[in-house]
Amino acid sequence: xTQDPPVILSLFVGLPxxxxxxGQTWRSGIWKExxxxxxxxxxxxxxxDAVADTKAHGGPDKAVLAYSVHHYxxxxxxxxxxxxxxxxxxNFTVSGMTEASIHPGDIFEVGQALIQVSQPRVxxxxxxxxxxxxxxxxxxxxxxxxxxxxxxxxxxxxxAGDILLxxxxxxxxxxxxxxxxxxxxxxxx
Numbered sequence: 732x733t734q735d736p737p738v739i740l741s742l743f744v745g746l747p748x749x750x751x752x753x754g755q756t757w758r759s760g761i762w763k764e765x766x767x768x769x770x771x772x773x774x775x776x777x778x779x780d781a782v783a784d785t786k787a788h789g790g791p792d793k794a795v796l797a798y799s800v801h802h803y804x805x806x807x808x809x810x811x812x813x814x815x816x817x818x819x820x821x822n823f824t825v826s827g828m829t830e831a832s833i834h835p836g837d838i839f840e841v842g843q844a845l846i847q848v849s850q851p852r853v854x855x856x857x858x859x860x861x862x863x864x865x866x867x868x869x870x871x872x873x874x875x876x877x878x879x880x881x882x883x884x885x886x887x888x889x890x891a892g893d894i895l896l897x898x899x900x901x902x903x904x905x906x907x908x909x910x911x912x913x914x915x916x917x918x919x920x
Contacts, residue, residue, distance in 0.1 A: 735827035736827050738825065738893070739841065739890070739891050740800055740825060740891060741817065741823075742770060742889065742891050743822050743823075744763055744766050744777050745781075746779070748760075757860065758783040760788075761857050761861045763780070768890055771887070771888055774791055775883075776795075777822055791882055792849045792882050793880040793882075794846075794880070796821045796823070797823040797825050797878055798823070798878040799826070800824050803816065818861075819858065819862075820858060821878055829876075829907075830877060830879060833879065833906055835904075835909060837896065839894050841895075842887055843885075843888045844883060845885035846881040847881060848881060849882040850880050850906075851878075851909055858871075872914050872919050875907045
């Protein structure tokens, strides 16, 4: 883990919306709004959050998308501007953890809920459109700054300021190692 204790800095939810960018109309739930106070976390999502493409996103193994605040400084340098927290479509912006410090199988207590790291995020074209940067997918693959998903083991209310590592799956590869192996196999690294 990083030096800081793991914590949710910000919590975000959003419903799918239809947008037009560069003359193309598309639908996505990638735009999220910050939420104050407790929010109910069910087995499949936070209350007030939904995905547009249920074949590629959401579901029990992708109930919550987390993204590390530690990556935002890097992206500020790449983009030449500050990206607001939540720009990567995450539900939890977290501190004290990154893809290199957590493992699929790690279990966290978050408020009343129990969540488990399930898998790395695989960025899609919607993130590229959202950030208006065609190269972002390859940049995420190269850096490993993808974010990761949690599955929900126990439902309950969660809020910013929550999170406590309960059980580390230390014998498992890290989320970074899982992503790197996948992309090397596909010839993308």
